[in-house]
Every structure is written in C-alpha cells, then in structure tokens.
Amino acid sequence: MSDTDSPQTWDHPTVRLKQGELTLVQSLGATGLRQPCLVQYSGEAPGQRHALPEGTLSLGRAPDCAVQLDSPGVSRRHAELVVQGDTVRFNDAGSVNGSWVNDKRVRAPVLLNDGDLLRLGELVLKFYGRNSVDALLHDHIYRMATVDAGTEVFTKRYVMDTLAREMRRARRHKRPLSLLCIDLDHFKSVNDRWGHNAGDTVLREAAATAHGALRNTDVLGRCGGEEFVAVLPETTLEEARTLAERVRSALAARSIALQGEDGADLRHVQTASIGVATFTATLTTARDLLGEADARMYEAKRDGRNRVAG
Numbered sequence: 001m002s003d004t005d006s007p008q009t010w011d012h013p014t015v016r017l018k019q020g021e022l023t024l025v026q027s028l029g030a031t032g033l034r035q036p037c038l039v040q041y042s043g044e045a046p047g048q049r050h051a052l053p054e055g056t057l058s059l060g061r062a063p064d065c066a067v068q069l070d071s072p073g074v075s076r077r078h079a080e081l082v083v084q085g086d087t088v089r090f091n092d093a094g095s096v097n098g099s100w101v102n103d104k105r106v107r108a109p110v111l112l113n114d115g116d117l118l119r120l121g122e123l124v125l126k127f128y129g130r131n132s133v134d135a136l137l138h139d140h141i142y143r144m145a146t147v148d149a150g151t152e153v154f155t156k157r158y159v160m161d162t163l164a165r166e167m168r169r170a171r172r173h174k175r176p177l178s179l180l181c182i183d184l185d186h187f188k189s190v191n192d193r194w195g196h197n198a199g200d201t202v203l204r205e206a207a208a209t210a211h212g213a214l215r216n217t218d219v220l221g222r223c224g225g226e227e228f229v230a231v232l233p234e235t236t237l238e239e240a241r242t243l244a245e246r247v248r249s250a251l252a253a254r255s256i257a258l259q260g261e262d263g264a265d266l267r268h269v270q271t272a273s274i275g276v277a278t279f280t281a282t283l284t285t286a287r288d289l290l291g292e293a294d295a296r297m298y299e300a301k302r303d304g305r306n307r308v309a310g
C-alpha cells in the first residue's frame with residue numbers, strides 16, 4: 001500500500017454501515033469526483049489499491065513510478081497510463097515480460113473500461129473507472145480487513161505483512177529498517193476504575209496520539225489488547241529511538257477526556273513503555289525483530305514504565 005493510499009489517510013469518505021444497510025449508492029453520490037483506480041489481484045499485496053490521478057502515470061518497480069509495483073517479473077518501467085477525465089489509456093513501455101488487457105497482449109495504446117483485467121508480467125490488476133460501485137465495495141471490504149475497528153490503526157495481520165515486505169526490501173536494497181513495540185502502562189486499571197467504555201476511549205485516543213507522532217511512511221498496527229507495533233522503513237536505530245521518544249512524550253503530554261460509568265467527567269494521562277529494535281546482521285527474521293522489540297519493551301516496564309528502551 002502506498003503512503004497516499006493508507007487507510008489512516010483514506011482519500012474518500014468511508015462507506016459506512018447504517019442500521020445494517022450498506023449505503024453504497026448514497027456514498028457514491030456524496031464522493032462526487034472519484035479517481036479511477038487499479039487494485040492488485042495477485043502478488044505480495046493482493047487488495048492494494050492504487051488511485052489514478054489525472055496525467056501520465058508510469059507503472060513499474062522503480063521507486064519513482066507513480067504506480068509502484070514491487071513484484072518479480074515487473075520491469076522497472078513496465079507500462080504507462082494516461083488519465084484524462086473519464087478516459088484512461090494503457091500501454092506497455094517496452095517491458096521485458098509484456099503487458100496484457102483481458103488476455104490480449106498490448107502492443108499499442110488501449111482504452112480501458114471499468115472491470116478490465118490487466119497483467120504486467122505475472123502481476124494481475126483490475127481497473128475500476130471513476131464512480132465504480134464495485135470499487136467502493138472493494139474499499140469497504142479491504143478496510144474491514146486491514147483497519148482495526150476499535151482504534152482505526154492497522155490490524156495485526158496488515159502490520160505483519162508490511163513487516164515481512166519491508167524486511168525483504170531492506171535486505172535486497174541494504175536499507176535500514178526499525179520497529180517499535182508500544183505497550184500502554186497499567187491499562188487494566190483504566191477498565192477497573194472507570195469501566196470498559198472508558199477503556200475503549202483511552203485505547204482509541206492513545207492510538208490516535210501515537211499515530212500523530214509518527215511519520216506518514218510509518219505503519220502503526222494494533223497487535224494485542226493494548227499493544228501496538230510500528231514498522232519504520234528507512235529508519236536507523238538512532239532515528240527510531242528519537243521517534244519512540246516522540247511517541248512516548250506525546251502520550252505523556254496528552255490528557256484524555258473520559259466519562260466514568262456514573263457519567264462523571266474525568267481526565268486521564270495514558271503513558272506507554274516502548275521497545276525499539278532494528279534490522280541487523282543478527283536480527284534477520286520478523287520473529288527476531290519482534291522478539292527484540294518486545295524484550296526491550298519489557299525492559300522499559302521493569303525500569304519503571306513511561307520510558308523507551310533499546
């Protein structure tokens with residue numbers, strides 16, 4: 001998923017369930033001018049959506065491609081799309097493994113229609129035109145699978161997939177990669193003192209605060225009840241420590257407004273203990289990296305909580 005496509009910065013109003021009814025048609029009307037998009041149907045990130053803004057867009061593995069497709073068999077500059085109003089033209093850009101639209105090899109510009117299947121090498125994508133109801137439904141389902149309903153940060157599954165993908169990228173390009181394990185302190189006492197609803201509010205607000213302290217390129221997910229993991233691509237250990245401290249201090253500085261079970265207005269400061277780990281010659285698997293961040297987080301707890309270790 002590209003930064004601009006992150007569910008945390010979703011680019012159109014969410015399709016919501018209202019009283020059990022999926023209000024697709026109303027949502028479609030409310031969104032007005034939607035962009036056409038491509039959705040990956042295979043490869044490392046099935047379900048990933050690429051919005052297609054107006055202009056000439058390159059598709060390929062190169063990091064500066066407008067539609068970046070980090071998949072084996074896709075050339076660095078594989079194909080090109082020209083988006084003009086409701087018209088979208090697709091062409092191969094001299095790729096090694098070729099491009100197809102609906103199983104027909106592309107050798108000259110092709111006008112795309114809603115629902116067309118594109119194949120770049122082995123990678124299959126589906127094209128959705130502007131205002132496609134299918135694309136809205138797809139977004140809704142994808143969002144349910146990748147965003148935690150209680151906190152609006154990513155699900156554990158999404159963050160683990162991201163970690164695996166970023167580790168492959170870090171290894172291949174010899175780039176730094178770090179991880180934060182963020183665990184709220186004495187969270188059980190929030191539930192015990194003020195009830196589960198107050199606990200849910202604290203979880204949601206703490207997640208929003210942590211997300212706000214991170215960068216657009218970082219991926220924050222909820223990995224357990226009151227435990228979060230942040231994947232930090234292109235980040236050294238030193239930079240990760242600085243970010244962890246930024247998250248810790250943002251949480252410690254935030255006074256969350258709550259209502260107790262008796263309706264009384266309350267305020268609560270929810271601190272966290274944070275473990276930091278980085279991808280090195282000895283920490284080479286996702287399990288190693290998560291284990292190290294988790295161990296450092298427990299060290300922060302043992303040292304008194306509301307601190308960063310690692």
Ligand SMILES: Nc1nc2c(ncn2[C@@H]2O[C@H](COP(=O)(O)OP(=O)(O)OP(=O)(O)O)[C@@H](O)[C@H]2O)c(=O)[nH]1
Binds near residue numbers: 189191195196200
């Ligand atoms: N309100 C609410 N509580 C949750 C949710 N998920 C987990 N919890 C609670 O989170 C609490 C976690 O408690 P512990 O694992 O003992 O940790 P802690 O109290 O934060 O203590 P330390 O981690 O040692 O600082 C448990 O009481 C869970 O019931 C949730 O979605 N909502």
